[in-house]
Amino acid sequence: MKGAILPGIGKELEVVDDLEVSEPRSGEVKVRIHTTGVCHSDLSVQNGTIIVPLPAVLGHEASGVIEAVGPGVTSVQPGDHVILSFVPECGKCWFCVRGMPNLCEVATTGIVRGGLYDGQSPFSRKGERINQMTECGTFAQYTVVPEGGVVKIPDDVPLEDAALLGCGVTTGVGAVLNTAKVEEGASVAVIGTGGVGLNVIQGSVIAGAAKIIAIDLLDNKLEMAKQFGATDVVNASKQEPVSAVKQMTEGRGADYSFEVIGLPSTQEQAFRMVRRGGCAVLVGVPKMTDMFQIQAFLPVFEEKTIKGCWYGSARPHLDMPKLLDLYKAGRLKLRELISKEFELDQINDAFAALEKGEVARGVIRMPES
Numbered sequence: 001m002k003g004a005i006l007p008g009i010g011k012e013l014e015v016v017d018d019l020e021v022s023e024p025r026s027g028e029v030k031v032r033i034h035t036t037g038v039c040h041s042d043l044s045v046q047n048g049t050i051i052v053p054l055p056a057v058l059g060h061e062a063s064g065v066i067e068a069v070g071p072g073v074t075s076v077q078p079g080d081h082v083i084l085s086f087v088p089e090c091g092k093c094w095f096c097v098r099g100m101p102n103l104c105e106v107a108t109t110g111i112v113r114g115g116l117y118d119g120q121s122p123f124s125r126k127g128e129r130i131n132q133m134t135e136c137g138t139f140a141q142y143t144v145v146p147e148g149g150v151v152k153i154p155d156d157v158p159l160e161d162a163a164l165l166g167c168g169v170t171t172g173v174g175a176v177l178n179t180a181k182v183e184e185g186a187s188v189a190v191i192g193t194g195g196v197g198l199n200v201i202q203g204s205v206i207a208g209a210a211k212i213i214a215i216d217l218l219d220n221k222l223e224m225a226k227q228f229g230a231t232d233v234v235n236a237s238k239q240e241p242v243s244a245v246k247q248m249t250e251g252r253g254a255d256y257s258f259e260v261i262g263l264p265s266t267q268e269q270a271f272r273m274v275r276r277g278g279c280a281v282l283v284g285v286p287k288m289t290d291m292f293q294i295q296a297f298l299p300v301f302e303e304k305t306i307k308g309c310w311y312g313s314a315r316p317h318l319d320m321p322k323l324l325d326l327y328k329a330g331r332l333k334l335r336e337l338i339s340k341e342f343e344l345d346q347i348n349d350a351f352a353a354l355e356k357g358e359v360a361r362g363v364i365r366m367p368e369s
């Protein structure tokens with residue numbers, strides 16, 4: 001089958017037509033990928049910020065159709081439309097039984113090893129193992145994932161729109177509704193208005209936030225932020241963002257801030273721009289070796305909190321259907337997030353467009369043959 005392989009850090013992706021995928025084993029399903037988004041985390045694997053064993057098939061935000069199921073699979077059958085989850089839930093570990101499947105330790109063990117729950121990758125080429133990003137590996141015509149890594153959706157939802165729920169939408173909206181639990185009338189500042197940041201903005205609209213301040217370096221992205229519900233914008237190349245946010249919030253600072261880039265400097269800004277008693281939510285994925293600094297006195301004296309956010313603190317099997325209901329009701333934009341469609345052969349162009357900030361989301365429509 002066709003697929004794109006990242007051979008090593010800093011290399012271009014290689015599109016091949018002789019990638020092999022194994023058949024689903026017990027508790028696994030085979031999915032024909034319909035549409036896959038290209039997310040900043042894919043770019044972060046390519047540039048070495050996020051560590052995935054290489055060579056690997058990247059891609060972790062996708063929709064598809066169940067092609068085959070392994071023994072013991074009961075929740076889906078061939079022909080079902082699904083969204084892939086980049087943290088499959090085993091349903092049995094300490095975190096899953098306590099309602100925190102985004103932290104599933106069985107899934108995490110597999111993810112770190114570049115394969116499925118037991119570390120085996122379903123992908124190979126010329127007899128050699130090709131690793132799989134986050135138990136997804138959606139830059140291929142087919143993949144094999146755990147049963148808990150697919151969420152069944154109704155047939156009447158367009159698969160191109162549903163794909164974005166796999167990462168960006170669930171992470172961004174979830175950061176607001178699940179992680180921060182933003183309440184009506186709140187003020188929110190969002191640093192970074194790419195594919196995930198725009199979803200923090202539309203999540204804030206759903207939550208009823210009164211003031212939504214979008215911060216970015218590019219005017220074209222800030223324009224888009226307004227279309228998704230930002231009430232105020234700050235171009236941080238022209239204005240110091242912490243003082244700008246304080247000015248917009250009567251000198252106090254925002255109730256909530258969301259850092260959606262993954263840089264220590266902007267994480268520090270996110271902490272500084274919330275009011276006393278406010279909460280800074282860290283969504284962007286930094287380098288594993290990065291450190292940020294805050295005055296040790298401040299979390300105590302100002303009673304501020306910092307919350308980490310992994311996959312929007314989501315329970316994908318509950319949250320994705322809920323998000324699709326909001327989409328059907330016209331309260332969640334999905335199609336509007338897609339700036340450009342690419343062919344699989346143009347995958348390096350899709351990465352370049354994302355890096356330059358030209359697209360909110362570029363998606364790849366996977367070839368059927």
Ligand SMILES: [Zn+2]
Nearest residue numbers: 039041167168
């Ligand atoms: Zn992602």
Ligand SMILES: [Zn+2]
Nearest residue numbers: 090093096104
């Ligand atoms: Zn689990």
